[in-house]
Amino acid sequence: MAQGGIVARYKEPYRDFLYREMFARWGQMDVLARGSGTTVFSIDRVPRLLREIAQDPPVFLMHLHPFSHTWAVTAGPETQQTILQQVDSLAAGMRRSHCWTVQAHVLGERLPFDLTQAVAERLTQAGLWVDPTRADHALSLTVLEGRAFMGVSSLAENVSRWSGGVLFYQKPAEFISRAGFKLEEAVEVFGISLAQVTSALDLGAAPGGWTKFLADRGVPTDAVDPAALDPRVLANRRVAYFPVSAQTFAARSMSRQYDLIVNDMKMDACKSVGIVLRLLDRLRPDGQVVITLKLPQKGFLQKAQAARALAEPYFRTVRLKHLYYNRSEITLYAQRAG
Numbered sequence: 001m002a003q004g005g006i007v008a009r010y011k012e013p014y015r016d017f018l019y020r021e022m023f024a025r026w027g028q029m030d031v032l033a034r035g036s037g038t039t040v041f042s043i044d045r046v047p048r049l050l051r052e053i054a055q056d057p058p059v060f061l062m063h064l065h066p067f068s069h070t071w072a073v074t075a076g077p078e079t080q081q082t083i084l085q086q087v088d089s090l091a092a093g094m095r096r097s098h099c100w101t102v103q104a105h106v107l108g109e110r111l112p113f114d115l116t117q118a119v120a121e122r123l124t125q126a127g128l129w130v131d132p133t134r135a136d137h138a139l140s141l142t143v144l145e146g147r148a149f150m151g152v153s154s155l156a157e158n159v160s161r162w163s164g165g166v167l168f169y170q171k172p173a174e175f176i177s178r179a180g181f182k183l184e185e186a187v188e189v190f191g192i193s194l195a196q197v198t199s200a201l202d203l204g205a206a207p208g209g210w211t212k213f214l215a216d217r218g219v220p221t222d223a224v225d226p227a228a229l230d231p232r233v234l235a236n237r238r239v240a241y242f243p244v245s246a247q248t249f250a251a252r253s254m255s256r257q258y259d260l261i262v263n264d265m266k267m268d269a270c271k272s273v274g275i276v277l278r279l280l281d282r283l284r285p286d287g288q289v290v291i292t293l294k295l296p297q298k299g300f301l302q303k304a305q306a307a308r309a310l311a312e313p314y315f316r317t318v319r320l321k322h323l324y325y326n327r328s329e330i331t332l333y334a335q336r337a338g
């Protein structure tokens with residue numbers, strides 16, 4: 001055990017954006033190892049960094065885990081024994097009151113055994129409660145460039161509770177569009193409690209993946225789009241359809257108030273935020289907003305920052321996050337003051 005740090009995971013085309021953001025906030029960091037979508041940073045004050053990241057995660061950081069143990073890994077017959085000895089030394093200090101999961105990630109090496117399973121079995125033998133479906137803490141282990149990096153953390157500290165931030169949502173029986181997954185992920189990532197949402201407005205709703213996601217969870221939803229909604233979404237009694245542009249809808253005088261405005265409109269990101277700002281008088285105090293910012297390849301980050309700057313004066317919280325299901329997009333989340 002020589003040094004500590006974090007293992008950061010991200011989508012590969014956005015590595016430089018992530019580095020820029022992290023170095024601007026925490027200064028230059030030493031890179032100990034790097035592989036596809038993964039960088040191991042050496043850091044002195046890991047607990048403080050984890051706290052700051054949990055409060056305001058970097059836009060392009062999909063997942064992280066801290067490490068406190070690192071050692072050389074060779075793919076020989078003794079590898080499993082060496083790893084399990086290291087696991088034993090960590091397990092001695094792991095709390096019995098937590099529920100644990102094992103998240104292992106092996107890049108560029110081939111280990112002759114199932115690492116996740118071997119470590120999970122070892123923890124169970126050590127008397128720890130291991131259940132990935134109920135876990136609140138993780139033992140994480142990344143093997144990269146001939147070294148292992150291992151540590152423990154609460155799942156809340158890891159940015160995403162899913163290893164690497166990789167999500168696989170089940171297609172619902174009536175599948176409308178892949179776009180639906182983006183809202184599902186945004187609800188989880190930004191901690192939106194749909195049970196408290198009594199009405200929602202969906203701008204750029206067609207064919208209806210987002211509207212269906214909300215209506216299926218009991219939220220009465222007004223869907224706005226000049227393009228057609230899928231008939232299965234239209235048939236839902238919680239859905240009201242307005243076949244007009246968002247600009248026309250915003251210009252109408254209506255008394256209806258919303259707890260949540262979502263917007264997946266395919267248009268310039270600043271224009272899209274501007275339309276939501278015109279609807280602010282229909283967003284209740286504490287109301288929340290989710291906007292997919294559609295971004296150009298050139299000036300990708302600048303455009304996202306310009307859209308954020310437009311929104312900032314009107315909200316208590318504004319966050320940007322590149323979601324697993326985002327492509328040339330970033331998701332903006334905002335919440336009004338109460």
Ligand SMILES: C[S@@+](CC[C@H](N)C(=O)[O-])C[C@H]1O[C@@H](n2cnc3c(N)ncnc32)[C@H](O)[C@@H]1O
Pocket residue numbers: 176177179180203204205206207208209210211224225226227244245246247264265266267
């Ligand atoms: C990516 S799709 C939305 C997908 C939708 N969220 C879903 O889950 O099915 C983008 C939509 O934005 C709509 N759109 C573009 N400009 C618009 C505007 N000015 N007003 C309303 N909708 C608009 C398009 O018609 C298109 O249906």
